[in-house]
Amino acid sequence: MPESRELFGGAMSCSVPSNWRDVSQVRQVPDNQEVYQDCTEESGAVLVIEILEHQNDVKNEDAAAFFFDDLADANGVSQEHHDTSIQSSMMISMEDDNDATRQKYFPSFNAHTQQLAGAVACMSIGKQQVVDKCLRIEMCVLRLKNVTTDLLITLSTPQNKPISIEKDGFSNVFHEVLSTFSIQDWTLFC
Numbered sequence: 001m002p003e004s005r006e007l008f009g010g011a012m013s014c015s016v017p018s019n020w021r022d023v024s025q026v027r028q029v030p031d032n033q034e035v036y037q038d039c040t041e042e043s044g045a046v047l048v049i050e051i052l053e054h055q056n057d058v059k060n061e062d063a064a065a066f067f068f069d070d071l072a073d074a075n076g077v078s079q080e081h082h083d084t085s086i087q088s089s090m091m092i093s094m095e096d097d098n099d100a101t102r103q104k105y106f107p108s109f110n111a112h113t114q115q116l117a118g119a120v121a122c123m124s125i126g127k128q129q130v131v132d133k134c135l136r137i138e139m140c141v142l143r144l145k146n147v148t149t150d151l152l153i154t155l156s157t158p159q160n161k162p163i164s165i166e167k168d169g170f171s172n173v174f175h176e177v178l179s180t181f182s183i184q185d186w187t188l189f190c
């Protein structure tokens with residue numbers, strides 16, 4: 001059952017499953033991140049909400065792929081060992097009251113958003129580079145240009161076998177996080 005969680009000292013909020021723990025209670029988490037982990041079925045799923053500086057040199061339509069590639073690269077995974085599928089890319093504007101996606105997921109602000117589902121092959125460390133597991137990535141990039149911020153919402157779930165990314169490949173958990181995500185205090189970005 002999801003429960004509303006305050007993020008960044010109450011400046012934001014979203015619903016996270018009640019059996020997921022706040023990782024900052026067990027280890028240090030960078031100030032620009034909120035991290036939650038599924039602690040029930042040993043799934044190892046991790047939700048990260050991350051505030052980043054706006055990347056001016058990245059076009060809106062390339063943002064999700066840019067951040068996905070950056071995540072894969074930071075984990076030592078080359079491009080031939082991951083697969084992505086941009087699920088949607090749109091400008092969300094407060095002026096458009098008929099925008100069903102805005103009303104469903106982000107009712108309280110203007111942003112360009114891209115949602116991506118992807119898979120990353122995790123490499124074994126050692127002499128042989130053998131793919132032994134995959135990591136399913138669900139990512140939403142909110143480009144808040146008016147506050148020079150790129151906000152990433154990422155759900156990572158380990159998989160024991162290679163997976164294919166299909167159309168609208170988002171989990172119920174990811175849908176719940178996005179549909180309840182809200183920014184209450186914009187002074188966080190000042």
